[in-house]
Amino acid sequence: MAPSLHLSISEHLRHHVVVGDYQPGDQLPSEHQLMQEFGVSRTTIRRAIANLVNQGLVTAHQGKGVFVSEQHKVAYSLSSPLVFLEDDMARQGIPLVVTLLEAGVVSVPDTARHLVMASANPVQAAMLQEAQVYMQKKRLDINNRPGALDYTYLSPALSPLLDAAPLDRMHHMVFPLLEQQGIAISRIEAILECTHADPDICHHLEVPLGHPLIVYRHTAYTTENQPVAYGETISRGDRFCYSLTIPR
Amino acid sequence: MAPSLHLSISEHLRHHVVVGDYQPGDQLPSEHQLMQEFGVSRTTIRRAIANLVNQGLVTAHQGKGVFVSEQHKVAYSLSSPLVFLEDDMARQGIPLVVTLLEAGVVSVPDTARHLVMASANPVQAAMLQEAQVYMQKKRLDINNRPGALDYTYLSPALSPLLDAAPLDRMHHMVFPLLEQQGIAISRIEAILECTHADPDICHHLEVPLGHPLIVYRHTAYTTENQPVAYGETISRGDRFCYSLTIPR
DNA sequence: AAGGCTCACTTGTTATAACAAGTTACACTT
DNA sequence: AAGTGTAACTTGTTATAACAAGTGAGCCTT
Numbered sequence: 001m002a003p004s005l006h007l008s009i010s011e012h013l014r015h016h017v018v019v020g021d022y023q024p025g026d027q028l029p030s031e032h033q034l035m036q037e038f039g040v041s042r043t044t045i046r047r048a049i050a051n052l053v054n055q056g057l058v059t060a061h062q063g064k065g066v067f068v069s070e071q072h073k074v075a076y077s078l079s080s081p082l083v084f085l086e087d088d089m090a091r092q093g094i095p096l097v098v099t100l101l102e103a104g105v106v107s108v109p110d111t112a113r114h115l116v117m118a119s120a121n122p123v124q125a126a127m128l129q130e131a132q133v134y135m136q137k138k139r140l141d142i143n144n145r146p147g148a149l150d151y152t153y154l155s156p157a158l159s160p161l162l163d164a165a166p167l168d169r170m171h172h173m174v175f176p177l178l179e180q181q182g183i184a185i186s187r188i189e190a191i192l193e194c195t196h197a198d199p200d201i202c203h204h205l206e207v208p209l210g211h212p213l214i215v216y217r218h219t220a221y222t223t224e225n226q227p228v229a230y231g232e233t234i235s236r237g238d239r240f241c242y243s244l245t246i247p248r
Numbered sequence: 249m250a251p252s253l254h255l256s257i258s259e260h261l262r263h264h265v266v267v268g269d270y271q272p273g274d275q276l277p278s279e280h281q282l283m284q285e286f287g288v289s290r291t292t293i294r295r296a297i298a299n300l301v302n303q304g305l306v307t308a309h310q311g312k313g314v315f316v317s318e319q320h321k322v323a324y325s326l327s328s329p330l331v332f333l334e335d336d337m338a339r340q341g342i343p344l345v346v347t348l349l350e351a352g353v354v355s356v357p358d359t360a361r362h363l364v365m366a367s368a369n370p371v372q373a374a375m376l377q378e379a380q381v382y383m384q385k386k387r388l389d390i391n392n393r394p395g396a397l398d399y400t401y402l403s404p405a406l407s408p409l410l411d412a413a414p415l416d417r418m419h420h421m422v423f424p425l426l427e428q429q430g431i432a433i434s435r436i437e438a439i440l441e442c443t444h445a446d447p448d449i450c451h452h453l454e455v456p457l458g459h460p461l462i463v464y465r466h467t468a469y470t471t472e473n474q475p476v477a478y479g480e481t482i483s484r485g486d487r488f489c490y491s492l493t494i495p496r
Numbered sequence: 497a498a499g500g501c502t503c504a505c506t507t508g509t510t511a512t513a514a515c516a517a518g519t520t521a522c523a524c525t526t
Numbered sequence: 527a528a529g530t531g532t533a534a535c536t537t538g539t540t541a542t543a544a545c546a547a548g549t550g551a552g553c554c555t556t
Binding site (some may be wrong): 030031032046049060061062063064065066 | 535536537538
């Protein structure tokens with residue numbers, strides 16, 4: 001289960017970028033230098049760099065070198081929309097005020113099942129149909145008015161870990177907490193759509209009936225392709241939703 | 249300018265998937281078979297397949313084989329939302345029927361100005377407030393019903409190039425055409441929000457007044473950080489919008 | 497028949513090698 | 527001084543090779 005070499009090196013280089021050892025615009029050591037530094041072949045170095053390029057952290061130019069992207073801070077948010085929805089808003093100066101409205105054990109709503117059914121994997125579907133740890137959170141916008149509702153469902157497989165991290169500490173930033181406890185999210189499937197506000201939502205978001213809303217549904221999978229978290233975020237659609245910078 | 253081998257092979261395989269020669273769940277020929285079929289080394293075949301895996305079209309299982317993904321129709325490449333909005337839909341077999349409704353020279357709407365203001369660069373703001381080449385396009389969905397409206401504004405700096413490529417040839421795929429003429433788009437800022445349908449939109453999209461709509465606004469910047477294109481895409485929000493698989 | 501073993505198949509990872517192609521600096525020619 | 531050309535870098539592409547690791551069928555033992 002040990003990570004492969006090129007992934008380790010990729011992580012190592014990314015760490016330097018995130019920490020700030022490499023500033024935006026800086027040139028990475030050449031492939032030859034990295035080969036000597038890590039004592040591996042060019043194949044491995046190139047795969048590690050290809051990994052970073054795919055994530056948008058660096059850009060390679062034939063004949064010149066590999067350079068740290070200018071907007072790597074938002075590039076990171078692009079490769080992980082979970083961060084974009086939680087972490088990144090705070091990073092953009094939008095205060096993230098979250099209230100935990102409800103928590104308990106329930107079953108997943110039909111919308112989630114639909115999402116899983118699309119992948120046509122009976123095992124996964126069965127897993128998500130089981131009882132889940134459930135959280136409902138309200139998020140305030142800049143004006144301290146209700147901005148979004150968050151529904152999070154965690155797989156029962158996570159129960160032992162959840163005991164170690166009680167629910168009241170999970171009132172925000174679920175994914176970082178999961179990763180901190182060794183649960184690696186490798187893939188996320190997301191669907192974005194737009195609906196009217198039903199009476200229940202109206203109450204929480206303080207909008208009139210039928211108000212336009214953006215619904216963001218996502219399922220997070222581990223490296224073993226097991227769905228461990230499903231979430232819905234319902235935001236008011238009439239105001240700023242999100243902005244991102246996309247490196248090509 | 250000839251595409252590299254592994255990209256050609258990747259395109260070739262993807263074509264089979266999109267056309268339907270390979271059904272979801274089908275197993276691709278093994279690496280060894282593909283090596284013989286295309287007469288290339290395993291390196292090249294593996295890079296071509298890695299390409300497809302990155303795009304979410306296929307899934308590889310060690311010891312078993314490579315299989316066509318179940319959800320390949322909704323797997324978008326996240327690294328380029330412009331492609332997702334134009335090129336990629338066609339590539340995935342979703343017919344891209346576009347009608348050019350109107351074209352001319354106008355000034356940018358206030359929404360665009362707001363987008364530029366957010367980046368707090370007066371030079372950029374001034375540039376986008378000038379008169380622009382303007383295009384309005386209607387896009388049909390799978391059922392040949394109106395699916396989205398497209399508004400594209402091109403910077404006056406592009407005028408000489410636009411003469412070479414007349415507007416009637418730009419009825420779709422604006423970005424590829426720009427790149428073809430040497431204009432490199434390095435960054436895109438995008439905002440996503442949700443509104444009601446106003447009477448004008450109702451007419452084109454054939455929806456009742458007040459119908460929920462998703463608005464996707466984007467500004468494209470060159471490598472010199474100059475905004476050269478602004479676009480709005482207004483889609484019906486009540487139906488499937490997009491779904492993506494995000495590799496971490 | 498049940499269980500375990502081996503073997504042939506698959507993809508995964510890494511190493512080595514050679515050439516292509518873009519960039520840059522420096523020396524050399526004009 | 528201006529331009530040219532070469533040489534030494536860089537990344538890009540492909541080939542060959544070897545071994546690791548997961549899978550499954552079939553044989554073989556019990």
